[in-house]
Amino acid sequence: MRTALCAELGIEHPVVGFTPSEHVAAAISRNGGLGVLGCVRFNDADELDAVLDWMDSNTGGRPYGVDVVMPSTVPTEGAPDDLTELIPPQHREFVDRTLRQLGVPELAEGERAGDGVLGWLHSVARSHVEVALRHPVSLIANALGSPPPDVIGQAHEHGLRVAALAGTAKHAQRHVDKGVDIVVAQGHEAGGHTGEIASMVLVPEVVDAVGDRVPVLAAGGIGSGRQVAAALALGASGAWTGSCWLTTSEYAMTTGDGAVQTALLGARSTDTVRTRIYTGKPARLLRTRWTEAWQQEDAPEPLPMPLQNLLVSEAHQRLTRAGDPDVVSMPIGQVVGRLNDVQPVSDVLAKMLREADETFERLAKIR
Ligand SMILES: Cc1cc2nc3c(=O)[nH]c(=O)nc-3n(C[C@H](O)[C@H](O)[C@H](O)COP(=O)(O)O)c2cc1C
Numbered sequence: 001m002r003t004a005l006c007a008e009l010g011i012e013h014p015v016v017g018f019t020p021s022e023h024v025a026a027a028i029s030r031n032g033g034l035g036v037l038g039c040v041r042f043n044d045a046d047e048l049d050a051v052l053d054w055m056d057s058n059t060g061g062r063p064y065g066v067d068v069v070m071p072s073t074v075p076t077e078g079a080p081d082d083l084t085e086l087i088p089p090q091h092r093e094f095v096d097r098t099l100r101q102l103g104v105p106e107l108a109e110g111e112r113a114g115d116g117v118l119g120w121l122h123s124v125a126r127s128h129v130e131v132a133l134r135h136p137v138s139l140i141a142n143a144l145g146s147p148p149p150d151v152i153g154q155a156h157e158h159g160l161r162v163a164a165l166a167g168t169a170k171h172a173q174r175h176v177d178k179g180v181d182i183v184v185a186q187g188h189e190a191g192g193h194t195g196e197i198a199s200m201v202l203v204p205e206v207v208d209a210v211g212d213r214v215p216v217l218a219a220g221g222i223g224s225g226r227q228v229a230a231a232l233a234l235g236a237s238g239a240w241t242g243s244c245w246l247t248t249s250e251y252a253m254t255t256g257d258g259a260v261q262t263a264l265l266g267a268r269s270t271d272t273v274r275t276r277i278y279t280g281k282p283a284r285l286l287r288t289r290w291t292e293a294w295q296q297e298d299a300p301e302p303l304p305m306p307l308q309n310l311l312v313s314e315a316h317q318r319l320t321r322a323g324d325p326d327v328v329s330m331p332i333g334q335v336v337g338r339l340n341d342v343q344p345v346s347d348v349l350a351k352m353l354r355e356a357d358e359t360f361e362r363l364a365k366i367r
Contacts, residue, residue, distance in 0.1 A: 001228075001356055005182075005215050005237040009034055009138060009161065010063045013353055014238030015228065016217060017345075018067055018141075019245045021254035022051050026058040027345035028245070036065035036141055040119030045127035052135040065139030065163075066132045069120040071281075071305065072145025087311050091300050095315050098293045104322045107314070116313025120144070120279070120306055126151070133158050139182070141165070143193060144281065146178040153179075165219070167195025167202070169209035176210045183210055184240045187220030191243040191333035193283045194220065194274060200234070207235030223335035225355020229363070243333040244352075248345045261342060263288065263325035269337030277312065278331065280305035286332045290319060 003014040012032030019025050025035030037055065042048040055064055107113060118124045129151055132140060140147075140155050141163040147155075155162045156179070163182040166172040172183045185206035187199025197205075199220040207216050215238070218231035223244035231239045245251060247264050263286055273287045277294045280303055285291055293299065302308045312329070319329050343351075 001232075001353060001360070003232065003237045005217070008215065013349070014232075015349065015352065016065070016238060016240045017245050018240065018242040019251070021245070021251050022055055022058075023250040023253045024245045024248055024345055025064055026055055027248075027250045028349065029059040029062040029064045031346050031349045032062070033349055034063060034065055034139065035059070036067050036139065038067045039125075039128040039132070040067075040069045040117055042128065043115055043118045043124065045124075045131050048128055049131045049134070052131060052137070056135055063138035065141060066128070066137050067141040067143065068125045068128045068132075068147075069143045070122055070125045070145060070147055070151070071120055071143075083307060084310050087303065087307055088300075091303060091311050094298070094300050095311060098290070099315055099318060102289055102293070102327050104315075104318050104324075104327060107318060107321065113314040114317055116306075116310045116316075117279070118306070122148075129154065133160075139163055141182075141184065146175045146180060149178060163217070165193075166206060168197060169202075169205040172206045172210045172216070176213050180214070182215050182217060184217045184219050185236070186240070187218075188274075189284075189334040190220030191246075191272075191284050191336075192331040193279070193281055194333075195282075199231075203231065203234040203236055211235055221333060221335055223338055223352075225352045225357070226359050227335075228352055228356045229359035233363075243335050244339060244348060245345065246330075246332065247339040247342050248348060249342055250345050252342065257320060257323075259320075259323045259325045260328050260330050263328045263330065264332060264336055264339055265341065266325065267332070267336045267339075269334045272332055272334055272336060276302035276308065278309065278329065280308035283331055284333055286328060286330045286336065288325075288327055288329070290315075290327045290329050 005014045011034045015033040017028040018036045020038040025037040028035035139161045143165050161181045164175040164180045165184045165186045185203045187202045203218045217238050217240040218236035219240035222239045222241050228239045271287045274284045
């Protein structure tokens with residue numbers, strides 16, 4: 001299965017895998033797809049630099065990409081300490097009360113509460129771009145809007161392709177008008193930040209809007225070969241995937257956090273919820289006792305980005321430490337219902353490609 005995207009990105013298969021794990025990203029690239037490493041978790045640019053050094057030695061010389069988050073509506077910039085002053089005390093009380101009710105232990109004595117995710121502040125995301133440009137990265141993707149014009153210009157000067165996620169045809173047109181090279185049409189069923197239009201409706205709309213100018217990748221709800229084939233049938237040049245890599249053995253190597261995989265393996269496709277509680281913008285998460293607490297009548301409205309994540313950042317640390325699958329806080333798409341065992345990346349990709357080929361053969365017999 002080869003499309004024009006394969007030649008454009010120098011990859012064997014038109015499957016791009018977004019992942020927060022360098023182990024997963026490198027394995028996707030080594031196996032002929034394009035691994036795209038999510039950078040938002042790196043508050044420290046030097047740490048990202050070291051991880052990209054590791055990627056450079058572990059992708060077997062194959063192309064890989066990075067993903068940064070530069071929201072088009074710029075969240076308040078400032079030191080975390082200043083920003084946290086903007087968090088209302090009632091919100092903090094709700095979080096403390098909920099964690100107590102869920103039986104989530106305090107941090108260990110002497111353990112420092114982290115700063116939360118700061119990667120969506122433009123200053124931090126720009127430091128990610130600067131680091132990425134020092135490595136042999138082939139693609140830089142942006143979530144939550146078009147990257148600023150100077151970032152697109154810098155990437156092009158270094159020979160990188162620029163991709164951006166779009167939840168509507170209008171977003172896609174705006175991206176292409178600003179110089180974006182690849183549009184990722186991401187449907188409602190996707191994990192993480194997501195819009196309101198389902199992939200089945202969105203992908204052909206985006207293809208019709210911009211497909212004559214740039215390649216369009218379909219995202220949201222793709223975890224199998226039949227879904228990859230469907231993406232191509234809808235006019236996409238390839239698939240952009242995220243959720244299906246979270247139950248790989250390589251993902252377990254990055255987090256060492258068994259509770260998340262246990263929770264994902266047991267979840268059905270109805271066990272997700274689109275909510276603002278993770279970052280302040282709508283994102284699809286696994287439904288757990290933590291997300292349900294935020295749906296109770298006494299729960300406050302989530303705060304805007306970036307305050308909401310600062311509010312819940314220590315809670316996320318504690319929920320992770322708790323090691324309890326019933327309370328994890330984890331972005332995941334509706335394909336979670338089909339993620340029922342832990343497999344290496346190579347097996348997930350091979351099965352996807354085999355099933356896509358079988359689908360094309362089956363469809364070729366239909367007239
Ligand atoms: C755990 C997780 C974290 C994500 N974080 C980001 C991110 O930081 N930047 C981004 O562009 N997309 C992010 N996404 C969305 C993915 O890039 C991708 O569009 C989405 O997972 C595709 O839908 P699927 O989950 O149905 O495969 C995330 C998705 C998941 C599951």
